[in-house]
Amino acid sequence: MVIYFYKVYEPYGCFSNFSPHGIFIEGEYWQTVEHYYQANKFLGTKDNLVIPLIKAASTPEKAASLGRDRIRKVRSDWEEVKCSIMRQAVLTKFLTHSDIQETLLSTGEQLIVEKSPTDYYWGCGLDNTGQNNLGQILMSVRQEIRELKNRK
Structure with a gap:
């Protein structure tokens, strides 16, 4: 079985970066993973304001809109670092919130797919040909949390 997620109010909505699960990372609190991710696009740039x-x-929708505004230039290394930034934020989210950590772990070995009809990088896109990088990160985080729990 494949676990699909997309909207926060749907089953497995806690897997979305828009879910209302704040994170404390690098000494700061962020309302959502999406807030953190979008802000990181502009670290060290003239648009860091x-x-x-x-x-x-x-x-998170407003944070995403601000971060996606094409008027601003993202950091020069963004394509190289965006996956690791996303992974760290997602890992922090699931380590912080035990309720959604249990939801993630309850998926066993099932494939997790962001069912975004428009995102072919983070999701699967309308025709399921997307890269599903967010789903890949979630499955990687699931495995890392399992390993952490097994060490205890």
Whole structure:
């Protein structure tokens, strides 16, 4: 069986970066993984003034909109670092919130897929040909948490 997720209010919505599960990372609190991820696009750039606006955005949708604004230039190494930034944020989220950690672990060895109709990088896209990088990260985080628990 494949575990599909996309919208926060749907089954497995806690797997979404928009889920209301805050993280404390690098000495700062972020409302959602999406807030953190979008802000990281601008670290060390001339557009870093948008970071506090992203952090303070009232919803993850607003944070995403600010981060996706094509007027701003993202950091030069963004393509190289974006997956590791996402993975660290997702790992922190699931280590922080035991309820959703249990949901993630309950998926066993099942494939996890972000069922985004428009995102072919993080999700599977409309025709299921996308890279599903967020699903891959979730499965990797699931395995890492299992290993951490087994060491205890």
